[in-house]
Amino acid sequence: MSQAVEERHETRDTDLGDEELRARLSKTWGTARGLIGILSTVDHKIIGIRYAVTAFVFLLAGGIMAIIMRLQLARPDSHFVDAELYNQLFTMHGTTMMFLFGVPVGEAFAVYLLPLMVGTRNIAFPRLNAFSYYVYLFGGLMLWGAFALSIRPDVGWFSYVPLANLNFTPGKGPDYWAQMITFTEVAALAVSVEIVVTVLKQRAPGMTLDRIPLFVWTMLVHSFIIIFAMPAIMLASSMLIMERLVGTQFFNPDAGGDPLLWQHLFWFFGHPEVYIIFLPGTAFVSAIVATFSRRPVFGYLPMVLSLIAIGFLSFGLWVHHMFVTGLPEIGAAFFTASSMAIAIPNGVQIFCWIATLWDGKPVLKTPLIFVLGFFFIFVAGGLSGVMLASVPIDTQVHDTYFVVAHFHYVLIGGTVFPLVAAVYYWFPKVTGRLMDERLGKWQFVLAFTGFNVTFFPMHLLGLHGMPRRVYTYPAEMGWGGLNLLASTGALLFFASFLLMLYNMIASARSGALAGDNPWGADTLEWATSSPPQPQNFDRIPCVTSGSPLWDKGDDKAVVGGLKVDERELLVTSVTEARPDIREESPAPSIWPFLAAFATAVAFIGSIYTPWAVTWGSPVVAIVLVAWFWPKTIEENV
Amino acid sequence: MHFRRPYETWNFGTAACPGLLSQLWRVDAAKQKNAADQAEGEECRNVEPVFAENPDIAFQTHGSASSTLYEAHNTERDRRVPDLVFRLFRRASNWRALASLPAAAGALASGCTGVQSALDPHGEQADALAVLFWIFTAVLGLVWLVTMAGLFFALTRRRDSRGEPAQARPAVKRQVRIAFAAMLASTVIILSGLTVLSFDGQRMVFRDEAGAAVTISVIGHQWWWQVRYEGNNGFETANEIRIPVGSAVDIKLTTGDVIHSFWIPSLAGKLDLIPGKSNELRIQADKPGVYRGQCAEFCGQQHAHMAIFVVALEPSEFERWRAKQAAPARPMAHLTKQQNVFASAASSPSPALSEHSR
Ligand code: HEM
Numbered sequence: 001m002s003q004a005v006e007e008r009h010e011t012r013d014t015d016l017g018d019e020e021l022r023a024r025l026s027k028t029w030g031t032a033r034g035l036i037g038i039l040s041t042v043d044h045k046i047i048g049i050r051y052a053v054t055a056f057v058f059l060l061a062g063g064i065m066a067i068i069m070r071l072q073l074a075r076p077d078s079h080f081v082d083a084e085l086y087n088q089l090f091t092m093h094g095t096t097m098m099f100l101f102g103v104p105v106g107e108a109f110a111v112y113l114l115p116l117m118v119g120t121r122n123i124a125f126p127r128l129n130a131f132s133y134y135v136y137l138f139g140g141l142m143l144w145g146a147f148a149l150s151i152r153p154d155v156g157w158f159s160y161v162p163l164a165n166l167n168f169t170p171g172k173g174p175d176y177w178a179q180m181i182t183f184t185e186v187a188a189l190a191v192s193v194e195i196v197v198t199v200l201k202q203r204a205p206g207m208t209l210d211r212i213p214l215f216v217w218t219m220l221v222h223s224f225i226i227i228f229a230m231p232a233i234m235l236a237s238s239m240l241i242m243e244r245l246v247g248t249q250f251f252n253p254d255a256g257g258d259p260l261l262w263q264h265l266f267w268f269f270g271h272p273e274v275y276i277i278f279l280p281g282t283a284f285v286s287a288i289v290a291t292f293s294r295r296p297v298f299g300y301l302p303m304v305l306s307l308i309a310i311g312f313l314s315f316g317l318w319v320h321h322m323f324v325t326g327l328p329e330i331g332a333a334f335f336t337a338s339s340m341a342i343a344i345p346n347g348v349q350i351f352c353w354i355a356t357l358w359d360g361k362p363v364l365k366t367p368l369i370f371v372l373g374f375f376f377i378f379v380a381g382g383l384s385g386v387m388l389a390s391v392p393i394d395t396q397v398h399d400t401y402f403v404v405a406h407f408h409y410v411l412i413g414g415t416v417f418p419l420v421a422a423v424y425y426w427f428p429k430v431t432g433r434l435m436d437e438r439l440g441k442w443q444f445v446l447a448f449t450g451f452n453v454t455f456f457p458m459h460l461l462g463l464h465g466m467p468r469r470v471y472t473y474p475a476e477m478g479w480g481g482l483n484l485l486a487s488t489g490a491l492l493f494f495a496s497f498l499l500m501l502y503n504m505i506a507s508a509r510s511g512a513l514a515g516d517n518p519w520g521a522d523t524l525e526w527a528t529s530s531p532p533q534p535q536n537f538d539r540i541p542c543v544t545s546g547s548p549l550w551d552k553g554d555d556k557a558v559v560g561g562l563k564v565d566e567r568e569l570l571v572t573s574v575t576e577a578r579p580d581i582r583e584e585s586p587a588p589s590i591w592p593f594l595a596a597f598a599t600a601v602a603f604i605g606s607i608y609t610p611w612a613v614t615w616g617s618p619v620v621a622i623v624l625v626a627w628f629w630p631k632t633i634e635e636n637v
Numbered sequence: 638m639h640f641r642r643p644y645e646t647w648n649f650g651t652a653a654c655p656g657l658l659s660q661l662w663r664v665d666a667a668k669q670k671n672a673a674d675q676a677e678g679e680e681c682r683n684v685e686p687v688f689a690e691n692p693d694i695a696f697q698t699h700g701s702a703s704s705t706l707y708e709a710h711n712t713e714r715d716r717r718v719p720d721l722v723f724r725l726f727r728r729a730s731n732w733r734a735l736a737s738l739p740a741a742a743g744a745l746a747s748g749c750t751g752v753q754s755a756l757d758p759h760g761e762q763a764d765a766l767a768v769l770f771w772i773f774t775a776v777l778g779l780v781w782l783v784t785m786a787g788l789f790f791a792l793t794r795r796r797d798s799r800g801e802p803a804q805a806r807p808a809v810k811r812q813v814r815i816a817f818a819a820m821l822a823s824t825v826i827i828l829s830g831l832t833v834l835s836f837d838g839q840r841m842v843f844r845d846e847a848g849a850a851v852t853i854s855v856i857g858h859q860w861w862w863q864v865r866y867e868g869n870n871g872f873e874t875a876n877e878i879r880i881p882v883g884s885a886v887d888i889k890l891t892t893g894d895v896i897h898s899f900w901i902p903s904l905a906g907k908l909d910l911i912p913g914k915s916n917e918l919r920i921q922a923d924k925p926g927v928y929r930g931q932c933a934e935f936c937g938q939q940h941a942h943m944a945i946f947v948v949a950l951e952p953s954e955f956e957r958w959r960a961k962q963a964a965p966a967r968p969m970a971h972l973t974k975q976q977n978v979f980a981s982a983a984s985s986p987s988p989a990l991s992e993h994s995r
């Protein structure tokens with residue numbers, strides 16, 4: 001590898017004028033056409049969009065399940081669906097919403113936005129990123145494909161044993177469920193590693209730790225939570241599938257096992273999972289509140305500290321899902337206290353956002369309006385969570401519709417409302433066109449009314465004694481009226497999403513042109529063109545404050561010296577973001593797709609025979625070898 | 638055959654429950670007292686088979702009282718409420734009123750609270766839990782209102798700086814800081830207060846005093862409840878527990894298959910039945926009546942139909958009933974039959990009490 005060869009290719013960005021630089025960079029970083037090109041791409045923006053679209057499809061699928069459930073429950077003693085189907089529906093609804101929509105949709109935005117926000121050209125480990133998307137896609141397709149073929153899990157989104165054991169639930173439903181978990185968690189873990197490395201090592205020069213946008217901080221904490229929580233569920237789901245497949249006895253008390261082991265493992269993941277789903281929501285809120293108040297969020301330090309506190313505390317609460325299993329008193333007391341404690345950092349965040357709105361000059365555009373809906377709903381859900389944290393109160397409302405109401409208030413209020421806001425907010429960046437404001441406001445009216453009409457009555461139903469997961473109820477219980485109300489609301493709420501879908505499609509075709517920074521926001525993604533070039537930034541920006549686009553003065557500093565004809569990134573130091581080295585970023589490759597495919601085949605095969613693991617591993621290994629085969633020589637010649 | 642399940646006839650029709658349902662099922666309390674003997678009115682006749690062998694069960698139940706209900710129950714209220722809560726509210730003369738007023742308001746706002754309602758407590762534990770629930774609701778509701786008010790003012794505040802451009806780092810105003818600190822402090826204080834209240838209420842759930850009058854084993858099955866009265870003359874029933882009014886009853890909870898959860902909202906909070914584990918719950922009923930409960934942990938296909946009834950009898954009646962049950966050894970056959978009823982009558986809810994208690 002001679003010096004001469006290196007030099008011959010070494011056109012640096014400093015050597016070229018703006019026009020030519022842009023053209024050459026976009027050629028270097030572009031995605032090839034054709035099927036192979038599409039499947040090989042490693043552009044974080046393309047993969048991010050795929051993630052988001054897939055997650056939205058799953059949201060709609062889960063929503064349709066919910067509507068069918070609500071139609072069944074609208075009247076007492078109804079026979080719209082039978083017990084068997086109803087149980088499959090709520091299992092698919094919960095599983096889809098949590099694993100195939102809730103987690104991936106956060107990843108989608110992170111994958112698309114983070115590299116733009118920190119000012120780099122691609123996410124770290126871009127091939128892993130492509131791999132993770134395909135694994136997620138195959139996991140989701142597998143679960144829904146099995147559903148279409150009438151192989152349907154029906155034991156709820158947390159599959160308690162022994163009900164989920166072979167003797168009580170024969171068939172392959174829970175196996176598909178458990179394997180789907182493995183798929184989506186592999187995907188989530190991969191993305192988390194990419195996020196952590198991107199945030200810590202690829203920030204634009206000058207973006208010191210205290211200048212990182214809150215969005216980025218939030219996703220960093222989110223990724224660490226995933227990294228520590230997911231192993232528990234992968235372990236648990238593997239144990240479950242082994243229990244069913246090869247007759248291990250982890251959960252069988254007669255053989256020295258314990259059914260509560262499953263619950264501990266599941267909820268050790270399951271509670272952080274709630275924060276995994278909710279934190280991206282807060283990330284959206286931080287970005288949108290700042291932009292529309294024309295102020296950075298009040299209290300940067302308290303915000304970051306509360307995020308970190310939430311990250312730690314979220315691992316100390318899991319037992320509050322098990323308050324009625326007959327815990328020792330002292331244990332129950334501990335988990336009451338820790339569950340109450342997490343309300344404090346959440347409260348801090350809420351106060352900081354409100355203080356920002358107070359201090360600034362709020363502009364009521366659709367994104368901010370949805371964020372206001374978030375405040376209204378999420379605060380209510382958080383407060384009913386404080387009730388559930390109290391053991392005595394929980395013994396009455398646990399596993400009733402009160403809990404169903406509570407978690408929809410936090411999940412939909414905390415994630416879906418900010419998510420809709422985020423769609424309106426970043427849509428112009430992704431497509432170059434603004435979404436329609438008038439439709440947006442109508443959508444808000446529908447969604448807000450629909451949501452509250454659906455879920456508020458569920459609190460009362462729970463208190464009136466209606467347990468969750470019942471496919472019907474006798475008329476004499478007197479729950480008919482409130483249920484009818486809830487079902488009506490559900491239709492309104494669902495309609496609001498159809499309206500959004502229409503708005504997105506119509507606006508993508510003929511919306512008003514957005515320009516680079518339609519909202520006058522302060523973070524770096526708005527410094528790129530809309531939609532961004534494949535290389536994101538023609539020249540890597542230099543950051544001198546926490547709100548780079550609001551700095552006074554027209555001259556924006558940039559750093560130079562990256563190669564133009566090769567995929568090169570700038571790697572910076574962890575705390576100060578000083579330029580460290582230039583690092584090559586992997587080129588497109590078909591192998592991640594093939595590796596994901598091989599993994600999927602092995603996983604699905606293992607549902608039927610444990611030998612699939614044995615035969616699948618070498619295949620996966622071969623594909624991985626091909627993926628990582630060193631190509632330095634070719635590339636440099 | 639058309640018969641009406643017991644809970645249809647009883648427990649509806651309170652003064653606080655003006656809806657359609659209460660008109661359909663409203664049965665005057667006084668009439669009910671004699672109903673079984675006199676077979677007066679269709680509803681009562683339909684219920685007859687259930688209690689044909691116990692004509693003197695008091696049919697008056699918790700839901701059927703008039704507005705005098707609350708006054709009637711304020712004796713000995715203090716003993717049923719966590720001390721701390723009590724101290725806080727000592728001056729309030731009437732505990733039941735405290736626990737029930739918001740309940741009544743809620744009921745008015747939302748229709749009937751029903752026969753299986755945590756807001757309509759009729760036992761020591763459920764009373765305390767309802768009080769705690771309403772305290773939490775009041776405090777947290779207030780917190781929500783204050784937060785929303787803050788948000789509202791933040792949005793509508795008159796701006797002194799119209800058209801102000803975006804600012805990278807504006808100086809933080811002192812007012813905002815003070816307000817922030819105050820909010821943070823009050824959050825901490827409120828949460829600590831609620832935690833202490835909760836710990837105090839927890840004693841009600843975890844109390845392990847000895848000496849319950851009756852001990853009953855409840856064994857969960859997909860999808861019915863096996864009830865075993867322990868002792869020399871033990872006997873079994875299914876989906877129905879009879880207990881004497883006014884004395885503590887210990888329920889031992891185990892399961893024959895998967896996890897279930899035993900929950901009689903009007904009497905006590907729920908507790909799970911877990912393989913390999915035995916949990917114990919203490920219940921106590923204030924008043925004669927029938928209290929409905931339902932399995933609260935998803936346990937498979939017919940989870941929705943796993944109901945149970947607690948029938949609280951005057952102590953003397955209870956003893957008579959128990960003696961009668963204990964006398965001839967009850968054949969297990971009826972249990973198997975019960976199981977079949979469940980399996981076959983999947984779509985008809987709660988295969989009536991009457992089926993097996995005959
Ligand atoms: C159209 C909007 C929605 C409606 C009408 C709806 C309705 C319902 C209903 C009726 C149930 C209870 C089923 C039962 O216990 O019998 C349920 C359960 C659940 N929902 Fe939703 N839901 C909606 C959206 C969501 C979203 C967006 C999420 C998550 C991000 C979500 C997460 C869940 C979960 C985790 C469960 C528990 C499933 C289980 O018990 O295993 N839902 N939903």
Ligand SMILES: [Cu+2]
Pocket residue numbers: 857858860896897898932933934935936940943
């Ligand atoms: Cu059960």
Ligand SMILES: [Cu+2]
Pocket residue numbers: 897898932933934935936937940941943
């Ligand atoms: Cu059940």
